[in-house]
Amino acid sequence: MINRLLLGFACGICVCVPLLASAAETADKNPPAQEQVIQPELDRRDVKLPHIDVDDIEVGFYVGTLSIENFNSQSVKGLRLAYHVTEDFFIEGATAKSIISDEFFRSRAFPITGFDKQEEDLTYHNISLGYNVLPGEIFLGRRWAMASAFYVIGGVGTTKFAKQSHSTFNFGGGYRILLNDWWAVHLDMRDYVFNSDLLGQNKRTNNFEATFGMTVFF
């Protein structure tokens, strides 16, 4: 067995050595045109695709006045979160807090059902779809130009006060001014429509709101 292996090995050497020798000879006679004498020490290139900051989400707060039909106007403060799907459309979720007072009815000895005290908290939240209908630029003097857009917006949500919830539609419009790439101010007018039976009769109410807001994009 070992003999046979040795024999095979010897045969192999016999065949290979002349072949290698002839190969070396031809290499010597015709040196390749592009022989690399020095191996360059190249750093491996980083092929990672660079990260790009995408600013499609807008978050911020707003303050303003909310007027509730049959009741009164009170200050309102809220938070908004928007996702800009295209340059035209955006989806906005908002939640806000205000106060509703039955002072008028209470002063006439007719407190409204559900009002434990004169002033009750009012909260609403909604999801809306907005469309930038009039995009543009505004100019402040010679040096400043800021992108802006007038948008129309509408959606659905819930309004809660005096232990009652009301399914609410909202629609309106607003004006957004981008102070720079990531900071914007909003002026927004909205009508919140819901049915209420607090005054004994179930009827549709229109509740207007005007707000000023600030948002950041990230």
Place this chain on the structure above:
Amino acid sequence: MRFLIFFLWLALCAFSVAHAEEEYARVQITDPYIELRSGAGRGFPIFYVAERGEWIEILLRKTDWFKVRLANRKEGWVNRAQLETTLTEAGVQTAFRDSLLTDYLNRRLEVGFAWGRFEKDPVLAARVGYALTPHLFAEFSISEVTAVFSNSSLHQLNLMMVPFSDQRISPFFTLGVGRYKNSPQVTLVNAPEVSSKNANAGLGVRVYLTRNFLIRGDLREYMVPITDNRVDKFKEWTVGLGVFF
């Protein structure tokens, strides 16, 4: 006041993020030329044009618009279509393409809201879904029903089976459990509050619209055991809009 603090904190975060990443992506233009606009929108005026072969830095992206900086420090907004075939420093083609049907089919996370009727009352729902496999989704949803006499809220955990998940229009079946809570409006006297487990079954259809948008319609029946020998059934239909990532 809390809002203000939160907002200032947020603004600070955004500011620090914006300034932490001073190193921007550099790409080489391969289109014959690109147009720089003064704002991120198709109506803004073109004020400069950069040629093929120039190197540009990408500072920011907003929807389909990229804010770029040229070698001569000019900055402007370029549409994605003109940057679609740019090359990175390593000679690799960049991937500024649109979300496509294939992205929709490979989506993992889906967020959406829906509006419809729960029996005859308006219902508003928000939901988050996660694709366990292409044919199986887990979904959590919160619905709120505001009616004349009472309000209901539903928290649901659903499993969604999607038999033809590779289609643009794909039907699905859902099965789920959750909690049903019904509280009467204050104008109603002596009405009890109900809180109970519930089970639901439904079917629906999803339609991929464009980019990362989809619309969805659902029909569902809820079974709510009120007492040991009374089970209330509620039918619901909703239409909704979703965004996937």
